[in-house]
Amino acid sequence: MELVAEKNTKNFTMNKESEQESKTKISIKNARVWYGDFEAVKGISMDIKPNSVTAFIGPSGCGKSTFLRLFNRMNDYIDGFRMEGKIKIDGTNIYNKKIHVEELRKEVGMVFQKPNPFPKSIYENVAYGLKIQGISDKKVLDSRVEKALRQADLWEEVKDDLKKSALALSGGQQQRLCIARTLAVEPSIILMDEPTSALDPISTAKIENLIFGLKEKYTIIIVTHNMQQASRISDYTAFFYIGELVEYSKTKTLFTKPEKKRTENYITGRFG
Amino acid sequence: MRKFKEGFIEKTLLTSALITVAVTIGIVSVLAFEAVRFFKEVSIFDFFTDSQWTPLFTDKHYGILPLLSGTFLTSAIAISVALPIGLSISIYLSEYAPKSFRKTVKPMLELLAAIPTVVYGFFALIIVTPYLQGIFPNLSGFNSLSAGLVMGIMIIPFISSISEDALHAVPRELREASYGMGATKLQTAFKVVVPAASSGIIVSIILAISRAIGETMIVAVAAGQQPRLTLNPMVPIETITAYIVQVSLGDVQHGSIEYRTIFAAGITLFAFTFVLNTISYRIRKKYQSKYE
Ligand SMILES: Nc1ncnc2c1ncn2[C@@H]1O[C@H](COP(=O)(O)OP(=O)(O)OP(=O)(O)O)[C@@H](O)[C@H]1O
Ligand SMILES: [Mg+2]
Numbered sequence: 001m002e003l004v005a006e007k008n009t010k011n012f013t014m015n016k017e018s019e020q021e022s023k024t025k026i027s028i029k030n031a032r033v034w035y036g037d038f039e040a041v042k043g044i045s046m047d048i049k050p051n052s053v054t055a056f057i058g059p060s061g062c063g064k065s066t067f068l069r070l071f072n073r074m075n076d077y078i079d080g081f082r083m084e085g086k087i088k089i090d091g092t093n094i095y096n097k098k099i100h101v102e103e104l105r106k107e108v109g110m111v112f113q114k115p116n117p118f119p120k121s122i123y124e125n126v127a128y129g130l131k132i133q134g135i136s137d138k139k140v141l142d143s144r145v146e147k148a149l150r151q152a153d154l155w156e157e158v159k160d161d162l163k164k165s166a167l168a169l170s171g172g173q174q175q176r177l178c179i180a181r182t183l184a185v186e187p188s189i190i191l192m193d194e195p196t197s198a199l200d201p202i203s204t205a206k207i208e209n210l211i212f213g214l215k216e217k218y219t220i221i222i223v224t225h226n227m228q229q230a231s232r233i234s235d236y237t238a239f240f241y242i243g244e245l246v247e248y249s250k251t252k253t254l255f256t257k258p259e260k261k262r263t264e265n266y267i268t269g270r271f272g
Numbered sequence: 273m274r275k276f277k278e279g280f281i282e283k284t285l286l287t288s289a290l291i292t293v294a295v296t297i298g299i300v301s302v303l304a305f306e307a308v309r310f311f312k313e314v315s316i317f318d319f320f321t322d323s324q325w326t327p328l329f330t331d332k333h334y335g336i337l338p339l340l341s342g343t344f345l346t347s348a349i350a351i352s353v354a355l356p357i358g359l360s361i362s363i364y365l366s367e368y369a370p371k372s373f374r375k376t377v378k379p380m381l382e383l384l385a386a387i388p389t390v391v392y393g394f395f396a397l398i399i400v401t402p403y404l405q406g407i408f409p410n411l412s413g414f415n416s417l418s419a420g421l422v423m424g425i426m427i428i429p430f431i432s433s434i435s436e437d438a439l440h441a442v443p444r445e446l447r448e449a450s451y452g453m454g455a456t457k458l459q460t461a462f463k464v465v466v467p468a469a470s471s472g473i474i475v476s477i478i479l480a481i482s483r484a485i486g487e488t489m490i491v492a493v494a495a496g497q498q499p500r501l502t503l504n505p506m507v508p509i510e511t512i513t514a515y516i517v518q519v520s521l522g523d524v525q526h527g528s529i530e531y532r533t534i535f536a537a538g539i540t541l542f543a544f545t546f547v548l549n550t551i552s553y554r555i556r557k558k559y560q561s562k563y564e
Contacts, residue, residue: 074448079371106454116445119468128463129453178449185453 025050025189025219026071031085033066035078040066042243043085048236053215055230055251056223058240059266064223067240068191071221072108073101089189106133109187113194115174117166117181122158125166125177129185144184152180153210172203179210190214192222196229208233227267231255239263303542306535313529319536325499325510327533328519334533336540338499342416342509343541346491347484349420349505350427354480357424358431359473365432366439367461378433385429393493396422401494414496414508423490430480438472438559439465471559478552482545488513512541 026048033041040063048054056064066075073094075081087094094104106129117125126145135141145162149155154176158164166177175195182190192211196204211220211233224230230237231251238248239262247254247263258264311319314334322335361381365374400418405411411418442465450460466473488511496508497518510518516534524530 072452074452077451102454102456104454105452110448110452112445112448112452114445116443116449118446118449118464128450129455132450132453132455132459132463181449181453 023049025089027086027088028070029086029088031067031070031087032083033063033070033075034080034082035066036080040243041070041083044240044243044245046238046245046248048219048221050219051215051217052235053211053220053222053233054236054238055234056221056238056240057225057227057230057266058246060225061242062240063243064240065193068193068221068223069110071189071191072105072110074110076101106185107187108189108191109182109185111175111178111182111190111192111195114198115171115178117169117174117177119165119167121163122166122169122177123162126181126184128181133185148180148184149177151183151214152176153206154180170203172199172206175199175203175207176210179207183214187218189219189221192220194223194225197225204229227255227269239266241266300542303535303539306532307539310529310532310536313532314536323501325515327530328522328524334536335501336512336537338501339510339512339515339537340540341501341503342491342495342499343485343511343513345416345503345505345509346420346423346487346495346511347481349416350424350484350487351477351481353421353424354427354431354484355477358428358476358480359435361428361432362435362439362473363461363466365436367457367465378436381429381432383429384426387426389426389487389489390493392422392426393419393490396490396494408506411506412496412508414494414498415506416491416495416509417505419491419493419495420505422494423484423487426487426490427480427483430483431476434476434479435469435473438469438476441472442468471555475552475556475559478548478555482548482552485548486513486541486545488517492517512537516541 024047028044028046028048031041031044032039044067056068058064069075070083070087071089071094075083083095089104089108092099118128120128123145126148127141130141130144135144146155146159149158154173157173158169158177166174169177175198179190179195196207199207208229211222214220215235222230222234234251236249237251237254239246239254239258239260241262247258247260249259254263255267258267264270319334319336321337322333323337324333324335325338326333365378369377396418397414400422401411401413401415404418408417446464446468447460450464451457455463491511492514495511495514497510497514498508499510499515500507502509515537519530519534
């Protein structure tokens with residue numbers, strides 16, 4: 001695949017036909033993860049659909065973050081991390097030895113639980129990923145920064161002080177800045193690990209709206225502890241329990257007619 | 273009884289704090305007092321402009337510049353050795369090295385600062401200088417080059433250790449954000465981690481400079497005792513500290529003008545290190561609160 005070859009071409013997305021045909025963006029086959037001796041993910045297989053929002057739910061410690069971070073290989077640097085199984089994005093096994101992890105991550109963006117802007121200006125935060133790729137043309141940078149900030153619904157609030165430190169923004173604005181920063185790189189998948197858990201209800205609503213609008217262009221996976229949130233914004237929901245995938249179906253089905261007792265107990269708040 | 277004990281401990285702690293403050297004030301006032309008396313006899317203008325320092329000769333000159341240039345030269349050489357090495361070590365330890373490696377190497381590096389400096393001094397004089405003379409035949413037996421180089425090695429841990437602490441304190445989330453956008457480890461280290469830790473790194477550099485300026489034994493042993501206004505690293509020079517040692521160990525008469533030169537030189541040195549330490553203290557205070 002291109003990902004393997006020339007570094008600067010961004011050809012990670014496979015030809016559109018086969019993608020359309022298979023209707024699978026990410027395909028996971030029997031993924032298993034260990035931290036040392038501890039098995040955190042116990043053989044999960046699932047397919048994730050393109051241009052949709054998929055929610056990961058489940059009790060704390062069941063391996064949602066670990067599983068999510070497999071898709072951009074963010075676990076690679078963790079001591080004792082080991083994985084087995086296959087994860088294919090657009091048909092390419094991303095754990096193939098020949099994969100450029102950096103190229104993969106341009107294609108699979110990530111938004112974290114706590115807003116984590118760099119201690120730099122708003123502009124520099126959004127331009128960061130572009131500069132990393134060697135883009136230095138001021139015009140190109142300006143227009144892509146603006147575009148990303150607009151997409152993240154932050155432009156109107158910050159357009160007059162792009163030079164201001166990102167740390168001076170409110171928590172909700174910071175998180176939207178982090179989303180803008182991710183969008184600027186133009187990934188096709190966005191991973192969100194509890195992106196609103198540190199935010200107030202109004203900021204949360206803004207980000208939910210944002211996610212809703214983004215799925216036209218992106219494949220979004222969101223980890224959340226908030227059942228309402230999952231049911232509001234996602235098309236598909238996966239319920240995990242102690243390292244296993246218990247149930248995975250259309251969000252509506254999962255929340256109204258769960259197949260498994262365990263899922264029902266969880267979504268009705270009887271445990272976890 | 274318990275209350276009495278508490279009170280007693282509190283008083284003891286307070287007393288030791290007060291003693292420390294009193295001693296510091298005492299030292300500074302003696303310095304200032306003797307320096308004032310010195311400047312009654314020598315004009316401050318001459319002190320800072322005369323290019324010769326010859327208080328122990330019959331033709332007396334009291335220009336501090338040669339001593340300052342000696343101090344500047346050895347410190348600059350030391351910093352230009354310690355800065356790149358110290359920073360590289362700190363970045364390697366914090367961003368690349370496995371945890372276990374970091375845990376063993378860091379204390380070992382700190383040992384460098386624990387070696388008595390007189391040992392470094394003789395190392396410079398007996399091993400480094402002869403070796404360098406093989407490369408630069410016109411290098412004097414005493415010179416600022418080898419003293420500076422060896423001093424640079426001594427102050428490496430000041431930079432590497434404090435910088436590493438600062439780099440390590442940068443939250444993992446910032447690194448992950450950078451990796452997440454496709455940055456390599458190297459890009460992340462230099463574009464995110466180092467800037468985020470910059471205040472800590474600057475503090476480490478200032479402390480190292482301050483340490484280099486105040487260093488005495490290495491320069492006294494290996495750099496010579498010839499005050500000379502020069503930036504040539506090949507020739508013997510004298511630093512402020514080396515001069516103070518020289519005169520203190522000699523037999524100048526108590527209360528004489530020669531004797532007071534020690535305090536004039538001393539207060540100059542103190543002024544420099546005081547300013548540097550104050551700056552680093554300010555920066556450190558600002559940066560402590562940054563990630564809390
Ligand atoms: N770096 C690590 N080293 C060792 N064990 C880990 C590490 N990270 C996570 N684990 C363990 O792996 C399991 C899954 O963790 P993970 O963070 O994926 O759970 P989670 O479902 O995201 O939980 P939460 O909802 O609290 O975020 C947990 O038991 C956790 O203790
Ligand atoms: Mg988690």
